[in-house]
Amino acid sequence: MGGEAPEPRRLTRALSIGGGDGWWLPEEMLHLVMGFVEDPRDREAASRVCRRWHRIDALSRKHVTVPFCYAVSPARLLARFPRLQSLAVKGKPRAAMYGLIPEDWGAYARPWVTELAAPLKCLKALQLRRMVVTDDDLAELVRARGHMLQELKLDKCTGFSTDGLRLVARACRSLRTLFLEECQIIDNGSEWIRDLASSCPVLATLNFHMTELQVMPAELELLAKNCKSLISLKISDCDLSDLIGFFHSATALEEFAGGAFNEQGELAMYGNVKFPSRLCSLGLTFMGTNEMAVIFPFSAILKKLDLQYTFLTTEGHCQLIAKCPNLLVLAVRNVIGDRGLGVVADTCKKLQRLRIERGDDEGGLQEEQGGVSQVGLTAIAVGCRELEYIAAYVSDITNGALESIGTFCKKLYDFRLVLLDREERITELPLDNGVRALLRGCTKLRRFALYLRPGGLSDVGLGYIGQCSGNIQYMLLGNVGETDDGLIRFALGCVNLRKLELRSCCFSERALALAILHMPALRYVWVQGYKASQTGRDLMVMARPFWNIEFTPPNPENARLMEDGEPCVGSQAQGHGTLFMLKIFAAEMYPLMRTGGQGSPLDTIERRIEGAASMTMIGLSSVVSFPAVGVKDAIAGVAPGRRQHCHPDQKAVRKNGPIAWRHTSRPDDLGT
Numbered sequence: 001m002g003g004e005a006p007e008p009r010r011l012t013r014a015l016s017i018g019g020g021d022g023w024w025l026p027e028e029m030l031h032l033v034m035g036f037v038e039d040p041r042d043r044e045a046a047s048r049v050c051r052r053w054h055r056i057d058a059l060s061r062k063h064v065t066v067p068f069c070y071a072v073s074p075a076r077l078l079a080r081f082p083r084l085q086s087l088a089v090k091g092k093p094r095a096a097m098y099g100l101i102p103e104d105w106g107a108y109a110r111p112w113v114t115e116l117a118a119p120l121k122c123l124k125a126l127q128l129r130r131m132v133v134t135d136d137d138l139a140e141l142v143r144a145r146g147h148m149l150q151e152l153k154l155d156k157c158t159g160f161s162t163d164g165l166r167l168v169a170r171a172c173r174s175l176r177t178l179f180l181e182e183c184q185i186i187d188n189g190s191e192w193i194r195d196l197a198s199s200c201p202v203l204a205t206l207n208f209h210m211t212e213l214q215v216m217p218a219e220l221e222l223l224a225k226n227c228k229s230l231i232s233l234k235i236s237d238c239d240l241s242d243l244i245g246f247f248h249s250a251t252a253l254e255e256f257a258g259g260a261f262n263e264q265g266e267l268a269m270y271g272n273v274k275f276p277s278r279l280c281s282l283g284l285t286f287m288g289t290n291e292m293a294v295i296f297p298f299s300a301i302l303k304k305l306d307l308q309y310t311f312l313t314t315e316g317h318c319q320l321i322a323k324c325p326n327l328l329v330l331a332v333r334n335v336i337g338d339r340g341l342g343v344v345a346d347t348c349k350k351l352q353r354l355r356i357e358r359g360d361d362e363g364g365l366q367e368e369q370g371g372v373s374q375v376g377l378t379a380i381a382v383g384c385r386e387l388e389y390i391a392a393y394v395s396d397i398t399n400g401a402l403e404s405i406g407t408f409c410k411k412l413y414d415f416r417l418v419l420l421d422r423e424e425r426i427t428e429l430p431l432d433n434g435v436r437a438l439l440r441g442c443t444k445l446r447r448f449a450l451y452l453r454p455g456g457l458s459d460v461g462l463g464y465i466g467q468c469s470g471n472i473q474y475m476l477l478g479n480v481g482e483t484d485d486g487l488i489r490f491a492l493g494c495v496n497l498r499k500l501e502l503r504s505c506c507f508s509e510r511a512l513a514l515a516i517l518h519m520p521a522l523r524y525v526w527v528q529g530y531k532a533s534q535t536g537r538d539l540m541v542m543a544r545p546f547w548n549i550e551f552t553p554p555n556p557e558n559a560r561l562m563e564d565g566e567p568c569v570g571s572q573a574q575g576h577g578t579l580f581m582l583k584i585f586a587a588e589m590y591p592l593m594r595t596g597g598q599g600s601p602l603d604t605i606e607r608r609i610e611g612a613a614s615m616t617m618i619g620l621s622s623v624v625s626f627p628a629v630g631v632k633d634a635i636a637g638v639a640p641g642r643r644q645h646c647h648p649d650q651k652a653v654r655k656n657g658p659i660a661w662r663h664t665s666r667p668d669d670l671g672t
């Protein structure tokens with residue numbers, strides 16, 4: 001449930017206190033003033049005023065996010081910001097969630113840990129996302145920074161085991177946050193939990209949700225007794241009846257997720273479950289209508305509720321949400337229906353974030369009464385005017401519903417909508433006027449996603465998006481536009497767009513290349529399904545002399561077929577070409593980037609060009625990847641962390657052993 005907060009008012013290069021070069025201000029005052037400037041682009045603007053301001057920015061910068069781990073070398077980062085307290089590094093592109101990135105693609109954490117852990121004397125927090133982290137990397141990290149590390153976040157990372165977590169737990173006695181959600185971790189035992197309990201008394205947040213790690217209830221109880229500051233715990237599935245002792249000891253707990261009702265209909269088993277008095281955020285698994293009574297006593301104080309992995313019907317959603325008037329964050333599946341959204345609109349007037357995921361596509365829990373449509377979205381827009389984030393899968397939509405959102409949701413900064421293909425007829429297409437009204441009304445929008453059907457948005461509508469999205473930085477568009485002209489109109493207006501994903505396109509290679517050249521702030525492009533040529537020559541319009549080209553062989557495991565033998569892609573994408581990815585950054589050490597210091601440099605283009613299946617162009621400003629395999633073969637792989645909902649008939653399976661969630665993701669995934 002991702003999304004970024006609205007941007008504060010930004011500074012400009014013209015800002016200078018006491019003169020054009022800032023020499024009238026004492027050094028101490030500049031340090032103090034710079035400490036209050038947190039937005040990285042404001043910092044960048046200030047650092048360009050003069051060399052003095054540049055040096056003070058370097059010495060006072062506390063946090064840096066590296067959006068692509070090969071955009072800059074660790075040595076260069078250290079030279080520029082030697083006193084960082086917090087560092088976030090992102091590895092594999094989001095395409096890795098769909099199996100489009102080979103397993104050995106790179107994104108190794110080794111260079112970052114070995115070159116920065118010891119020299120960054122002030123480092124207290126480290127976040128790695130979609131990177132390969134080994135136990136040796138964790139050992140190196142704790143040797144250098146274990147005495148002062150307070151926050152470690154490994155988001156969707158792979159390559160390490162619970163042995164590495166034991167090293168972290170034993171060495172990092174000041175650790176307050178350990179985040180492991182959706183990581184692929186080798187489980188060598190749950191001793192790491194006991195080590196956390198005995199060595200990290202100030203631990204406040206522990207998250208290993210949506211992992212395969214097994215944990216004993218007694219170990220969680222020990223954690224609660226020893227870590228009195230524990231306010232947030234998200235675990236892998238554990239029966240709620242086994243956590244009674246933990247809840248009794250975790251008096252400070254405010255957020256909990258991962259508890260499961262493994263015995264549906266056995267309410268007597270859960271009658272003694274008493275949640276801590278401060279608990280205001282909850283996410284439970286396998287909960288049915290009969291088990292809702294466990295939540296009722298404290299439902300009025302809940303601020304965050306996740307019902308995505310429950311067995312609640314539309315009526316069950318209505319009954320529960322009617323008792324939660326103070327919700328700020330709600331995550332459900334489209335089984336909630338328009339009737340359930342009506343209850344949300346009438347009850348949750350303070351709601352700020354709403355996510356409506358798609359239901360089971362394989363005949364399990366199907367949404368009732370047609371799922372979510374324009375009726376439910378209109379009710380939400382009128383009733384929940386504090387909304388800042390909406391992500392929804394809908395079965396039907398109209399221009400009027402989008403206009404309502406633009407009229408009433410003035411605080412919206414992140415909007416994502418997918419139109420499902422279950423209904424044969426959609427009430428109103430194209431959605432040109434509705435999209436224009438939404439973008440004009442929601443002036444704070446920074447992230448926008450719209451995945452429709454063929455004919456869902458004409459060239460005129462695509463032009464409206466370009467005209468009205470001057471402040472949007474991230475955009476995902478699927479099945480939009482009719483001709484190349486619409487794409488060019490769109491590109492001319494997106495002056496601040498930094499990340500773009502196009503899926504199921506009807507555009508030619510030349511139009512894509514020209515459009516990319518017309519978006520000056522663009523840093524990342526992912527195009528899935530377009531009118532490809534045999535040679536891809538027209539895409540070379542956007543090539544530059546300083547780009548390097550890499551060719552990657554195809555991964556045969558990328559083609560995950562459904563039971564009927566058809567790949568999980570949109571119908572229009574199947575009729576067009578393939579996929580390419582453009583990532584723009586300042587690369588400094590590309591010959592070493594894909595090995596992470598663990599192997600030989602990249603081969604030259606001449607040695608790899610023949611018979612290659614895809615190529616990546618990487619240079620001082622851009623990376624472009626053009627897989628030569630068709631979208632029918634390339635799309636839809638296994639995505640870590642996406643759990644598909646179990647069919648109710650699988651209850652007997654749960655009684656006999658733990659459920660192994662099937663991790664899946666789809667081309668129309670809204671992202672997090």
